[in-house]
Amino acid sequence: DAKTTQPPSMDCAEGRAANLPCNHSTISGNEYVYWYRQIHSQGPQYIIHGLKNNETNEMASLIITEDRKSSTLILPHATLRDTAVYYCIVQNSGGSNYKLTFGKGTLLTVNP
Amino acid sequence: NAGVMQNPRHLVRRRGQEARLRCSPVKGHSHVYWYRQLPEEGLKFMVYLQKENIIDESGMPKERFSAEFPKEGPSILRIQQVVRGDSAAYFCASSPPVITEAFFGQGTRLTVV
Numbered sequence A: 001d002a003k004t005t006q007p008p009s010m011d012c013a014e015g016r017a018a019n020l021p022c023n024h025s026t027i028s029g030n031e032y033v034y035w036y037r038q039i040h041s042q043g044p045q046y047i048i049h050g051l052k053n054n055e056t057n058e059m060a061s062l063i064i065t066e067d068r069k070s071s072t073l074i075l076p077h078a079t080l081r082d083t084a085v086y087y088c089i090v091q092n093s094g095g096s097n098y099k100l101t102f103g104k105g106t107l108l109t110v111n112p
Numbered sequence B: 001n002a003g004v005m006q007n008p009r010h011l012v013r014r015r016g017q018e019a020r021l022r023c024s025p026v027k028g029h030s031h032v033y034w035y036r037q038l039p040e041e042g043l044k045f046m047v048y049l050q051k052e053n054i055i056d057e058s059g060m061p062k063e064r065f066s067a068e069f070p071k072e073g074p075s076i077l078r079i080q081q082v083v084r085g086d087s088a089a090y091f092c093a094s095s096p097p098v099i100t101e102a103f104f105g106q107g108t109r110l111t112v113v
Helices: none
Strands: A009-013 A018-023 A031-038 A047-052 A059-065 A071-077 A084-092 A106-111 B005-007 B010-013 B019-024 B030-039 B045-049 B055-056 B065-068 B076-077 B088-096 B108-112
Touching: A009 A018, A018 A031, A018 A084, A018 A106, A031 A059, A047 A059, A047 A071, A071 A084, B005 B088, B010 B019, B019 B088, B019 B108, B030 B076, B045 B065, B045 B076, B076 B088
Parallel strands: A009 A106, B010 B108
Antiparallel strands: A018 A071, A031 A047, A031 A084, A059 A071, A084 A106, B005 B019, B019 B076, B030 B045, B030 B088, B045 B055, B065 B076, B088 B108
């Protein structure tokens, strides 16, 4: 079962920042927060992951609260092509970290 | 660089036939995973394989489903005697030996008629 809670849907205007929240109040010390997205009819795509520090890459930024019970994925300038289902996943760093548990995710719709 | 390649992209089978889904991982990746996405549902883990070994098949249905990742060639997910409930998108993913992120293919959409 997924260990995360996400809103089922969000809207964002094109060119604006999209902030996608995720609650993971039962996260344990060795678990990372991963974000993937799935554009309609395509395979999931890795976006970013982090443990406790904020992370940034060419796609997005990940802000993790100090108590690690929640996080926010930020797409700084959303485009129409960012319309997708975004999945927040907690995954440990140990031997069983290969198994991704996808919840229902957040359907982000970027509007022109 | 080629990503994960799955074929066919679309597969139609009649009830009772066999379905074979192929997955070529990213070059150099030794870990392969299969996930299934039923209509209007999330992705569910099925099986994790390394070359010539099944590591975890806890998500595989007990009957009719099998998977392999031979020393040479692609990984194969085989479904025998397909039923309508097998209709779904099947995604393959791969990762390098040090598992950081998974790279997914575009999936095979199986339709059982």
